[in-house]
Amino acid sequence: MAVTEKDAGTEALKRGARRTALLSPRYAGVGALILVIIVLQFFFTNNFHYDVAIKIGLSAIVCVGLNLLIGYAGQISLGHAGFFGLGAYSSAILTDSYGWPPLASLFAGLVLVGVLSFVLARPILRLKGHYLAMATLGMGIIISIVLNQEVDLTGGPDGMPVPAFSLFGWSPNSEPAWYWLVSGVLVVTVWLSLNLIDSSIGRALRAVHGSEVAAETVGVDTTRYKVLIFVVSALFASLAGSLFAHYTGFLTPVVAEFFTSIQFVIMVVFGGMASVFGSVVGAAVLTALPEFLTVLHDYEHLVFGLLLMLTMIFMSKGLLPSLIILIRRRLP
């Protein structure tokens, strides 16, 4: 009797745990994301819609990674467009000038960015706050200047062509094909990030964010975790960069510019720091918005700047977390 009761108890506990697990961001969130991706493409009537959606997906991949660094580890980076650009140019140069297969080029880019970010991470992440912002900003600008000046390799400001992408013989040669490819990569990125946050690494990161000294005192190797997340976020940016290069088919150093870095950070903060799905929302809103603001012609920047300021003033936690708080308050 007692045994079955106990079993029933654990069974109920397990069921409860499973239910909460199903409602957790890992399952419910990823499920919702996949649903949105599938439903959304029924509303696409032309290639322009697909184009915006693909660009959103690529930005979102970078931002999800960057949010691990900014939102969870509490370390800012104003230079991630540098990693995005290095990934993009690795793919472009190796496929176009050296005839490498696209997938091998993509991995070469990941190795390059991985090694570079690992080497730079230790001295850079020793810095705090605005000094860290300055160092990452400088790193990004140096990468951007090199891409602009090494004309023999990159074609300089005039840009260079990038051959089509191919994956084991399959080549995405239409906008819908790219949409599915980018969406697939985004879902995997989000899934990996959510798992990372839920692991012991994620808990260590939150401790670092809360107070680095306190985390160190209880035995968290803060440097190791900060370096790890810096490298992971750089790799996400490199991956998105490689895909971007193949998708657009023509690459200019604008991708690695300081303003591109700033845009990634804006998307992360706008969507909501420490919110993986917030980054996806931030990337979506801020990638789509300028496309629609172009109808305003000369007033485009003015309105964009104003909207950015107003959102951050009235929703200082970012769009998604603020909306969730609002909805929770309305519910009984």
Place this chain on the structure above:
Amino acid sequence: MLAEFLQFLFSGITVGAIYALVALGFSIIYNASHVINFAQGEFVMIGGMATVFMMAGGLPLPAAMLVAVAIAVCAGLALERFAVGQSRGASVVTLIIITIGASIFLRGLASVVWDRNFHTLPSFSGDEPIRLAGATLTPQSLWVLGVTLVVAVLLFWFFTRTLMGKAMLATAHNRLAAQLVGINTRFVLMLSFGLAAALGAIGGILITPIAPTYFEGGVMLGLKGFSAAIVGGLGHGLGAIVGGLIVGIAEAMGAGYISSAYKDAFAFVLILLVLFFMPSGLFGVRGTERV
């Protein structure tokens, strides 16, 4: 040899003085609010552009300059009043994004109110170069250096000799304690934004006869000014000036002796090296973190 070196040094010091003015603006706002104001470069742009258009409207140069500084100060006060001041308790990153939004807004506004072309100003006192040990120095460079020096001395006097300046320093050290002894910290915040905007605008007016300006002309100047403030140690007045000169001279020497294409890169490589060995800048105090 020497003449060449002097030539690079002169151009480095001139542009470095402008960076120093921008860096002082960054430091003043940082001290008052712990915000990095990414719209600082836009104050520089407003200074130059407003002077150009006031002169086009018929004002003489000195009057145009005064109006331009006043416009920039209004922009600075508005930024504090309507944006940064509204977001008390928001995280530092959020505040930074607000100032970035403001910088995009101000650039958009400038391109609509004025235009998207490059503009220049006549030199304040002719273009007859001054010869010095084989190198030449333009009168405008002397104006830049002279005005920067005067501004630096005035600021030093303000912060060490006046009650208001001391109140600003007190607020920078400890806002709560400053409030407790009766300092109006809200006013200090407004004042620091106004002061920073005025410094930026003065820099913009001084540099426009040397380097033409346009609606996006403040971006790089703002970044260099930020670099200068960081190299010197954020919030440190003398550090901002030394930092500005270091960045300016490094850039001019790098461009002159090594490669002009990589001019902007030298400044940033130098900054990374400084930060790797001195994580709080040259004059910055090493902070301790409380738990």
